[in-house]
Amino acid sequence: MRASQTGHRILQTGQRAHHSRQRAHHSRLRVFKLGSRLRAVELGSRLRVVELGSRLRFVELGSRLRVVELGSRLRVIELGSRLRVIQLGSRLRVIQLGSKLRVIELAASSGSSSWAAGSGTLG
Numbered sequence: 001m002r003a004s005q006t007g008h009r010i011l012q013t014g015q016r017a018h019h020s021r022q023r024a025h026h027s028r029l030r031v032f033k034l035g036s037r038l039r040a041v042e043l044g045s046r047l048r049v050v051e052l053g054s055r056l057r058f059v060e061l062g063s064r065l066r067v068v069e070l071g072s073r074l075r076v077i078e079l080g081s082r083l084r085v086i087q088l089g090s091r092l093r094v095i096q097l098g099s100k101l102r103v104i105e106l107a108a109s110s111g112s113s114s115w116a117a118g119s120g121t122l123g
Contacts, residue, residue: 032040041049050058057069066078077085086094093105 028044030042032042034040037053039051041047041051046062048058048060055071057067059065059067059069064080066076068076068078073089075085075087077087082098084096086096091107093107095101095103095105
C-alpha cells in the first residue's frame with residue numbers, strides 16, 4: 001500500500017515537471033492563425049514563418065536571412081542587405097551582390113549551365 005502511494009507521488013511529480021516544460025516551450029513558440037489561409041509562426045525572437053495558403057511562404061531568421069517562397073517555383077533568398085538570390089524553378093537563378101554584381105544562371109536540360117554576368121542594378 002505504502003509503495004504504491006510513493007509510486008503515485010513520483011508519477012505526479014514527473015507529470016508536473018513535464019507540464020512546466022511544455023509551458024516553457026509554449027512561451028518561445030507562438031502560432032498565430034488568421035482565417036483558414038494566413039498563419040504566422042514565431043520561435044523566440046529569431047525565427048519567423050508566415051504562410052498564406054499553401055503557396056506563399058515567408059521565412060525570416062533574425063534580421064539577416066530572409067526567404068520568400070511562392071509555390072514550389074519562385075524563391076527569393078536575402079542575406080543581409082547585400083546578397084540576394086532569386087530562383088525560378090530549377091532552371092533560372094539570379095544572384096545579386098550589392099548593387100554591382102549580378103550573375104544569371106540558366107540551367108540547360110542536359111545538365112550543363114550557361115552563365116551570364118553583368119554589372120548594374122537589378123530593377
